[in-house]
Amino acid sequence: EVQLVESGGGLVQPGGSLRLFCAGSGFTLSSYWMYWVRQVPGKGLEWVSGVNSDGSSTTYAESVKGRFTISRDNAKNTLYLQMNSLRAEDTAVYYCARVLAGGYDSAIDSWGQGTLVTVSS
């Protein structure tokens, strides 16, 4: 069974940093593009970042470009999101998501349960 488990969320002050983790199991992470998608509680979904299967290509939403860094360690079946210079508007549940086989231009077939990031003083 495919599973994605996020961790690393929590309360952080504006301007602070946080690193999110996503552990994959039941499949080989190295075969898939992966995304981070976030959702303000009660609101819609917002794509944050994506990384190709070997980590050589990354892409970001304008809202996080220059502040967030996506990476992966395929040997550990783990995806990361380093978040720096956090703002109140980054407060959301962050989901790790697997893209169906192929490139980035496919659907998301698996989602983690999400980890809540709260940016507040």
Add this chain to the structure above:
Amino acid sequence: VLTQSPDFQSVTPNEKVTITCRASESIGGVLHWYQQKSGQSPKLLIKFASQSMPGVPSRFSGSGSGTDFTLTINSLEAEDAAAYYCHQSRSLPITFGQGTRLEIK
């Protein structure tokens, strides 16, 4: 930009529901639909506009291409109460529609 309509709909069981998703530019057929129940992660229903995922009830179907897409739920059931999102991956940045919330009367 993806624009869904309606934002909210209150419907009765056995009713037919149509949710539309309009793209600001042509995305071919690279449009997917998700269902998100309260407190849960999203679930993929339809990929590439019209391809149903295994295990998804047959009352869910998708159609469309270019800029206009539709998710249809035939004979709505109480368990279909959820938010529904469209998603385009034709080009970066990846975008989602704002969501449509279905309430069952």
